[in-house]
Amino acid sequence: MVTPFRVCFRQKEPGYYLGGNTEYKEMNITNYVADEADLHKLLDETIPEAVENKWLQLEFTSEDTNARLYMDGFDTIPLDYLNTDESDQVYMAASKERLLLFEDNPYNTKNGNSYYPYIPGYYRIKVISFNKTYYSWLKIKPKQVNEEQWIAMRNEVEDTLKGLAQDLIRKNASVGAEMHSPIPYDKLRKLLILKNEFSKWIIAINKIEKEPRFRVGKVYKLVHEGQKNIVDAVGVRYRSRHPESVGYIYNPQHTKNYNLPENQWLKYILLYFVRETTELSSYLRKHKLKVEKELAQKKFLALEHIQNRSTLLVLKELKQYEIYVGRIRSNCLRVLGVEWMETVENRQPMHIPLCMHLDMTYRQIIKLYRQIKTEEKSVSLNQNYDFYWKRTSLLYEIWGFLQIVKSLQHESSGFKIISGWIYDIDTNSQSVEIPFLESGTVIKLKKDNINVHLVYDTSIPYKPEQSTLYKPLYAADKHNRPDVRLDFYHDVREDYIGSLVFDFKYRPARAIWDSAKINTSDKTDTMRQLLAYRNDFVSPFIYNKILPRYWKRVRPVHEVWAIYPRHDGNPTYSKHSYEHFQTRLMQLTPLEDNEVFHQQLTDSILEIIAIYSELLPE
Structure with a gap:
């Protein structure tokens, strides 16, 4: 496709530290689609590949001086080098200047900013030029690890969704529900x-x-004339044909034919x-x-x-x-x-x-x-999931969403699903299609007197009057769309008692939070976003039934979780590093034991319930 712009990624070839001329590998993005939904149709062999954890530079030029380039991961780069549009999305303007995405040589790090190394996966590229929109991918290949976790994440999402659908189909049965090897x-x-x-x-x-059921029929037999006999036309014809049967009658007898x-x-x-x-x-x-x-x-x-x-x-x-x-x-x-x-x-x-x-x-x-x-009901995924399989950050997001669903049902938490999303599908039809995880999806769960609304990718209004009991928050800052939210309610009192907010960050931990930048203007947009979720969400409904007007003194969001996969370059972070800001960095990785995730989520939920219980009048 001929385009009025050029997008080119450059990586240094091995050995450039040794001196001499630096050689670069150029990766031009040349294959685009006009509809984001068609991104999954781009063949892998047509998608340029870069290597993770290596110096990476981006060049974007265009005949249109107002052209814009959007790409996954731009939110980790200081805004000094990028721009924001009217929707607060970060973009790169067309320019002769090249943008450094990652510097792997600490001696060459500019202004102390190395940004984050793009880890394995597909990264969406969006270009707007001359009022037309173009979409494509850049693929980052693993450098030191294989793609096992990446593949496992997709397989687990697909298997989990189909498993949930089949569990619903057999929801009237509990046989095997708790077994490691349930009945097929x-x-x-x-x-x-x-x-x-x-x-x-x-x-x-x-x-x-x-x-x-039977049918009455006739069977003819020769019987002695002395018996009580019935002679019909068949018997008469028989006698005329068989004169030797003197003394006998060809007699009809009624029978039942089964x-x-x-x-x-x-x-x-x-x-x-x-x-x-x-x-x-x-x-x-x-x-x-x-x-x-x-x-x-x-x-x-x-x-x-x-x-x-x-x-x-x-x-x-x-x-x-x-x-x-x-x-x-x-x-x-x-x-x-x-x-x-x-x-x-x-x-x-x-x-x-x-x-x-x-x-x-x-x-x-x-x-x-x-x-x-009748054959087993067919269970299929909505075709929109094809987009998730390619865009790794979104695949990680839906995989993480399912982990939260599992964690809430974990024996340490004990919540039961009531309704919402896949749990509302009609299982009576022969063919069941698993609905796409749309923005605004809400799953309702319950345990004892506590109800939970698990809300996926929903914008929070900016005006107080637009909030309601079951949409209890409004935002005092531009950041108003977390990936996942857990809203907690006391069932008997119908009282909103607080929220947990989650955002999925498919990147190394150091690209999410840097304590050295917390009080500086160098905070990345990701840090600003997490802090805003904690500090700038307000609710007039918090504790409203037991402490009216108390809401002005209370932050309804108890904690913000930034969830990220394990990466070899990650330092070890602990909850206490961020306790002052109630922002928790939590590792969640495919093919690894995520018991810590389950337990810490349970602890956070129990804390929300405990705080509310302490406020209850005796």
Whole structure:
């Protein structure tokens, strides 16, 4: 695509510290799309690649003197070198001056600013020139680590979303909910159908056993004339053709014919149920042994311990399912063994006869068969997720959002999902599409008397009158759109009791916070943003039911969390380094143990609840 501008990244080649002429590798961005939603269509081989943790420079020139270049990561560069637009977004103006993005030689660091090294991932580029918008990528390749965590993050997001959808589909069952190896969905789906339809099915099969459908027919036999006989036209024709049958009559006898298409279908379905229930019984026995073994390994725990209680509940339900499956199997075998069923052919007719839909008992049998035979519901992701897979910072954001959802349901926190987002999808349709994580998504959770609203990527209004009880904040600063917010409420009093704010930063920690700059004009926009979330959010609803008008003295945001992935260049940060500003840097990394994250989030939540409890009147 011919463009009226040039975007070129430059990296120094290895060995430039040794003296002599410096050689550069130039990476020109030449492939663009006009719609941001089409970014995922750009092929990897057309995207220029730079290497992480290496000197990186950007050149942006244009025929349009008002052209602007936006790029992920610009918010970490001091505003002296960039501009902000009317939406407070940072951009680079077209210029002959080149912008240094990262200096990896500490002796050459200008003004003490090395900015942050771009870590592996895709970085979005947006150019506005002559009132047209162009989008593209720069890819940063790992230098010292492989891409395992990067790939794992995408896989985990996709698996988690599909797993949540399937959990909702089987939400009426608790079997396997607490197990490390839960019953596979395809088997559990069949068990649920058998359990739910069991009573109606048993009534139908018992009635069919006693009153099967049949057709009355005639069978002709030679009998002695002395018996009570009926002579019809067939008998007369037989005698005329067989004069030797003197003394006998070709007598019609009425019979019941059970070998009808509906009974052939019935026999086929019953044999199918025998095979299915035999397989399910075998699986249930094996799974029950696994649960019993797990229970035995926990014998050091008291029976009332939560882990034992959940395991015992699973064991109880497995036994209940065994009973249902066993009774259905035995009833099938019993009906297959009755005398009239032996006259029915063992074959599957081509078509289901109309009478099977009209007769209530037969209709119940075919209904259950169709339910069992129906393939597993298809679960797919909304196509907008393709954009997340390429733009790594957004992938990290949605991955982190799911970690917060998991953390709130972690046993240390104990919240239960009530509604919102994926938890509101209609699971009755055969095909389930997982909705995109749209801005403004709210998930509601509950534990005891505390309700939590988990809010994703929502702008906070600037005017007090635009705030409400369930949109409790307004902003006194330009920074008003955190990635995630947790709003806490006391359920009984319907009282807002505070918030936690989270922002995902896909970058090294030193590019997020620098204590040496806290009281200087060199604070990056990221530091200003985090401080504004803590200091400049206001709520007239905080503690309103117990302490009216107290809100003017209280900051409703208890803590701001900047969440970032582990990086080899990160120093070790602790909560106490930022306690004065109530800003917590928290590491959250794919393929690593994130137990510390779960525990510290629980501690922060308990602190919010404790402060409110202390303010309650006795």
